[in-house]
Every structure is written in structure tokens, then in C-alpha cells.
Amino acid sequence: MSPPAAKPALRTGEFVPLVALLISLVALSIDAMLPALPAIGEDLGVARRNDAQFVVTSLFLGLSVGQIIFGPLSDRIGRKPAIHAGLLLFMAGCLMSIYARSFEMMIAGRILQGIGVASPRIVSVALVRDQYEGRQMARLMSFTMAVFVLVPAVAPALGQAILWLGDWRSIFTSFFVVAAIAFAWFALRQPETLPPPGRRALSLRAIGQAAARVLRMRAAMGYTIASGFVFTPFLAYLSASQQIFQEAYDTGLLFPLYFGGLALVIGVASLVNARLVVKYGMRRLSMAAIRLSTLASFIFWALTFPFAGLPPFWLFMAYQLFVFICLGPLFGNLNALAMQPLGGIAGIGATVVASLATLVSVPLGAIVALRFDGTLYVLAASFALFSAAAMATMKWANASS
Numbered sequence: 001m002s003p004p005a006a007k008p009a010l011r012t013g014e015f016v017p018l019v020a021l022l023i024s025l026v027a028l029s030i031d032a033m034l035p036a037l038p039a040i041g042e043d044l045g046v047a048r049r050n051d052a053q054f055v056v057t058s059l060f061l062g063l064s065v066g067q068i069i070f071g072p073l074s075d076r077i078g079r080k081p082a083i084h085a086g087l088l089l090f091m092a093g094c095l096m097s098i099y100a101r102s103f104e105m106m107i108a109g110r111i112l113q114g115i116g117v118a119s120p121r122i123v124s125v126a127l128v129r130d131q132y133e134g135r136q137m138a139r140l141m142s143f144t145m146a147v148f149v150l151v152p153a154v155a156p157a158l159g160q161a162i163l164w165l166g167d168w169r170s171i172f173t174s175f176f177v178v179a180a181i182a183f184a185w186f187a188l189r190q191p192e193t194l195p196p197p198g199r200r201a202l203s204l205r206a207i208g209q210a211a212a213r214v215l216r217m218r219a220a221m222g223y224t225i226a227s228g229f230v231f232t233p234f235l236a237y238l239s240a241s242q243q244i245f246q247e248a249y250d251t252g253l254l255f256p257l258y259f260g261g262l263a264l265v266i267g268v269a270s271l272v273n274a275r276l277v278v279k280y281g282m283r284r285l286s287m288a289a290i291r292l293s294t295l296a297s298f299i300f301w302a303l304t305f306p307f308a309g310l311p312p313f314w315l316f317m318a319y320q321l322f323v324f325i326c327l328g329p330l331f332g333n334l335n336a337l338a339m340q341p342l343g344g345i346a347g348i349g350a351t352v353v354a355s356l357a358t359l360v361s362v363p364l365g366a367i368v369a370l371r372f373d374g375t376l377y378v379l380a381a382s383f384a385l386f387s388a389a390a391m392a393t394m395k396w397a398n399a400s401s
Helices: 012-031 034-044 049-077 079-098 103-131 134-165 168-189 204-216 218-248 252-280 282-304 313-370 377-398
Strands: none
Touching: 012 049, 012 103, 012 134, 012 168, 034 049, 034 103, 034 134, 034 168, 034 218, 034 252, 049 079, 049 103, 049 218, 049 313, 079 103, 079 168, 103 168, 103 313, 134 168, 134 252, 204 218, 204 313, 218 252, 218 313, 218 377, 252 282, 252 313, 282 313, 282 377, 313 377
8 A cells, every 4th residue: 555645745736746747857958959950960960851850869868867866865855855866966977068068978978967967856756656646646746747748849849949049068068057957946945745654765775685576566557558559650750850850841940839839739638638537537538549649550550651751731730649548548647556555665567657657668669760761750750669569568457346
């Protein structure tokens, strides 16, 4: 049995934007860079154009490592010190990227950013779980996701604006400033949610026992793997989005507008999910979303063939619009469903859930993105096949309850 959630210390009106800011550092670190990828690749001498995508995927690599560290650490030392340490590492990684003179140093800085930003990303979930549970947790996570998605909606435009005023190094300066603001706000306003009596020993044995407990929970494992499958094609889309919009479809400076508009759709869908989840439940809404997404993805994949792999832009946007509406409920609900049985080990539980989902999505998503050849054959196939895999995994997880 999971222990009851502690009484929230901050009002929802302040807690939601604070958590959203902490989590959104990941999205900001990815999406604001997208317009700058060609310039970074040119300045730092990448061998192939697709190699610039590693500026995106290397952050996810660091994220996967950081999640393993900071979840258990937050169970031992508390949520606040763990988040403070992560933000400081993230800012150090920003400084490395600002002063990078080689692509290798850039990638090292991005990996360090990923390790650091894993702390606010992963520990914030435990922070929420410390205070909320069940449908109320899913409702709050949906509100958080809605605010969080505003970041990728405006981040490419922010990155483009910074490029007009300065160069790509100035983008990393903006990351540093935002992280410093988040550090100060969190330090001054958010109380600790894990008091000393509830903390766990930081040992390999304790971590292993808690991780084994998670791995034995069919529901937690099933929804975690499903989350990884859902995120795989989305990560591929993120990595290749600049090439898709600006090279394949020649949208030019309108790329941030189209990209941001689609990201905003996920936020709106998350808000709608927050209103519906209390009435209809996480499982019901999630299954409806994944079924619709899978059907639409197979139809769009079939339509890529008559158009030699590049359907008309309006058709591509219509498809992405529909699928992103489905992603809104899935992103919030699958994470809440995976975390629901893990209240007693929220820190390590959040680590295992996030790390396993990342382990599934990052290598697969990178492989899909690197196969981009100017057409949508591979991307459309990935959305169809991984959506189907997620649906099958969710059905398996549902059978446990």
C-alpha cells in the first residue's frame, strides 16, 4: 500500500507554474536550439548534416544518466537539495556549450546539461507524488503539462529571435538565466516535501530492492514501456523537425510558427484531459487516445506512398494536429498510471519509470531520426508501429487490474 500523500504546502496556482518551469527546462533546452542546428553544425564542423541532430539526442543521453542518479538521491537527501544540485550542473553545462570550440565539447556540454536537468525533471514528479495521488495527481500533471507545453510552442521562435539579435551561443546564455531564476524561485518558495523520517538509505542494495519492486509491478512496468513507445516517434520528430519543415517543406522562417502551433495543441489537449480525467479515469482516456492515434498513423503511412514519401504540407499538418491531440492525454496519464503504485518509493520509482522509458525511446528515436532522407516514409512508419506497440503494452498493463 502507498502512504497517503502529504498536504500540499503551496497553492495550486503557484505550485503548477513552478513545477512546469522546472520540468520545462528540458523542452526549452531542446526546442530553442532547433533553428540554430545548421549554424552550430557549420561553426563546429560536423561531418554530415544529420550529425547536428546529436545536439538534441545527446541531451537525452545525459538525461537518462541523470535520472538514475537524482531519483534515489532525492529519496536520501530530500527533494530540494537534489533539485538545487541538478540546476547547478545544468548551468555548468550551459557554460561549456557557450564556450565550446569543437563539436565534441558541445556534445559534452549538452550531456552535462542533460544530467543536470534530469534532477528538476525527475524529482519534480516525486515532488508531485509526495503531495497528490490518483486522479488528483493526473489532474495536476495535466495542468502542469499544459503549462509545460507552452515552452516548446514558443521556444523555437525564441531561439530564432535570439539568432537575429546575436548568435547560437546566446541561446545557451538564455538557458543559464532561466535556470538561475528557477533556482531562486524554488529555493525561496517551495518547502521540502520529504521530511527526514521518510527518507531512505542511499545504498546499492536499497536501490536494487526498490527497483526490483518496481520491475515486478506489471502495471508500473507496462505503462512505463508504453510511455517509451509513445515518446519514440515524438523524439524522432523533434530531432528531425528542422529538416522536415525547413528543408523538406521549405517553410523558411515560418518553421517556429508551425512547430509551436503543433506543440500548443498538446497543451490544449492536456488541459482538456485535466477536466475529463476525474470523470472518465486515466485508463479509459488513454486507451481511446492510443487507438485513435494508431489508426490515424497507419492511414497517414499508407498515404505517403502515392506522394513519393512527401505528402502535401496541409495533409502532413492535419495528421500531426490529430496525433498531437491524442498525445496530450497520453503524456500526462501514462506517467501518472506508472507512478500510482509507487507512492512509498516515489523517488526511485520516478527514476526507474523515467529511465526505462528513456532507455526505450532515445536509441529508437535517434535511429529513426538519423534515417531521415527528405521523405516521411520512416517517420510515418515509426508513428504507426510504435503506437500499435504502445496500445498492446497498455492492454497488457490493464490486465493486471
